[in-house]
Amino acid sequence: MTVFDPYAPSRDTTEGTVYSVTGGDWDSLVQEIGSTKEERVVVNMGPQHPSTHGVLRLVLELEGETVTEARAGIGYLHTGIEKNMEYRSWTQGTTFVTRMDYLSPLFNETAYCLAVEKLLGITQDVPERASVIRVMMMELNRISSHMVALGTGALELGAISPMFFAFREREIVLDIFEMISGLRMNMAYVRPGGVQQDLPEGAIPKIRDAVKLMRKNFKDNTTLLVGNSIWMKRTQGIGYLDLAGCTTLGITGPVLRSTGLPWDLRKMQPYCGYEDYNFDVITADTCDVYGRFLIRMNELEQSLRIIEQALDKLEKLEGAPVMVADKKIAWPAQLAMGGDGLGNSLNHIREIMGTSMESLIHHFKLVTEGFHVPAGQVYAAIESPRGELGAQVVSDGGTKPYRMHFREPSFNNLQATPAMSEGGMVADIIGAVASIDPVMGGVDR
Amino acid sequence: MFGAKGTGDTSGYGGLVRTAASTGSSERPYGSYFDEVADDLERAYPMFSEAIERVVVDRGELTLHVKREKLVEVSKILRDSLKFEMCMGVSGVHYPTDAGRELHAVYPLLSLTNNRRIRLEVSVPDLDPHIPSVVEVWAGNNWHEREVFDMFGIIFDGHPGLTRILMPDDWQGHPQRKDYALGGIPVEYKGATTPPPNERRSYK
Secondary structure (H helix, E strand, O other): OOOOOOOOOEEEEOOEEEEOOOOOOOHHHHHHHHHOOOOEEEEEEOOOOOOOOOOOEEEEEEEOOEEEEEEEEOOOOOOOHHHHHOOOOOOOHHHHHOOOOOOOHHHHHHHHHHHHHHHHOOHHHOOHHHHHHHHHHHHHHHHHHHHHHHHHHHHHOOOOHHHHHHHHHHHHHHHHHHHHHOOOOOOOOEEOOEEOOOOOOOHHHHHHHHHHHHHHHHHHHHHHHOOOHHHHHHHOOOOOOOHHHHHHHOOOOHHHHOOOOOOOHHHHOOOOOHHHOOOOOOOOOOOOHHHHHHHHHHHHHHHHHHHHHHHHHHHHOOOOOOEOOOOOOOOOOOOOOOOOOOOOOHHHHHHHHHHOHHHHHHHHHHHHOOOOOOOEEEEEEEEEOOEEEEEEEEEOOOOOOOEEEEEOHHHHHHHHHHHHHOOOEHHHHHHHHHHHOOOHHHHHO | OOOOOOOOOOOOOOOOOOOOOOOOOOOOOOOOOHHHHHHHHHHHOOOHHHHEEEEEEEOOEEEEEEOHHHHHHHHHHHHHOOOOOEEOOOEEEEOOOOOOOOEEEEEEEEEOOOOEEEEEEEEEOOOOOEEEOOOOOOOOHHHHHHHHHHHHOOEEEOOOOOOOOOOOOOOOOOOOOOOOOOOOOOEEEOOEEEOOHHHOOOOO
């Protein structure tokens, strides 16, 4: 019997001795385990662990340093977004969904709005300029999301500099978001019927400069990591999951494309006009962490290509509407960015307060009560940075969703953790989970 | 102000009239690739008319309403013969007024081979909320079925480990059902108990 250790007290249970290791001194644990014949250890990793991408809890059964069983525990970030949306209007829904997967807010909003538009039957009526802005914003968002995936993924495997570069690029994208929507995250910018407001003046040249800068900056991480022998030793052959594994587990996104299947909803089932853009679907055939890393790196350049084409289109569509013409759906106040960064349209306020009582009533009804959506159910899916993001929306004809469900790629893909990590080393779990790139806000919703 | 004693609607607009969803079956031709999917399924599965209660085409999407006893059989045929390799999960919907079929489970399917999507829907009564699990057909539905069990109380028979996934293990009730009482729970911290919001103040 060892002396009491405040960092690792032990107690006997029917399952064997349980040590509660709270950090600091592991010596007594190592000593005690060394004195027993059994090498089986069950370790709780997380939910507060710096390398589990947020509050993910992994329960690992270890045989020495080999993982014999891994289970993921989730739910620590559950906020009841789906339930909340049943009590708010259709427009207010964007404010909720944008907070689910906080690294890709624009994808959540777009998936939700595409579903609502499908229910309303106005998919064809969404103005082209709105769709182009959506595409541009989503591709910018894909860059910022992949940057976190690459930066934190590398950091978790011990490479610090890539994270500095990755977050430098992410800042550029977030600055653009702030310029356009007024917010850096959770912007609720995409609305049913279009987008909240048009691009501010001078946005297009600024984004062009940013694209040029990012294309140059991306080379820093490429030279650091691609072909780096230490990086390859930590990622090649790790987290293996082949095509059969992906299909049975419902895995999509970079993990599916790392098996060599060029499955990308932007190409296969285009939405928002993606069929009009030239870009390549990036694949790898290694089924491992390194392949997924290369896919994300190369998708950055494809996103830049799409952004450039979107900017060309936007220049041609200067002054076109960004919201459906139907005044029963479009938000009444045509917001215009003021010098303070946000603001109302003074012309609209002059109209509702000074000249037209009907406009005021209409404004009031639409903002408080919202619009009715015909009864039915639809499923709208888009390619988010993590895979297929599906919005399953049920309406009963009311002004609020009857049922709202998100098929979150993070939630689904996290199920692959045991398949990717069992039989491997405990240190490789980190790489495997990082290559799935789960965002716990999306997993738990 | 606080506390929803009636419908659980805290938004203040619960008085708005709502129309019920239509329940009819669609007529042929369904359009798009839906006729082909229905034909292929009938050919591969002779008991089609017994297992499929309704075929609904709405807003460019095909929904097959399947009897729960036949769900696993139909799923296997759809996966193996019609190449719907992927199931994108399952989501529950609660219709308290739809007597005898209050709880619905909706399965969106995806075919990578043919680039097609369809949807399966199963409805069960509230008093007997059992649906056979399709985890043996699509292993990825494991967590999705746990989520539906957690949120709606639908029991998926044959699931390898049907436990709560998002809510705490000792939670009472299934939060996304329409009859789930809103209003919060009392929070205990350092011996003192803070009552839920709907019981905190006397003005209601």
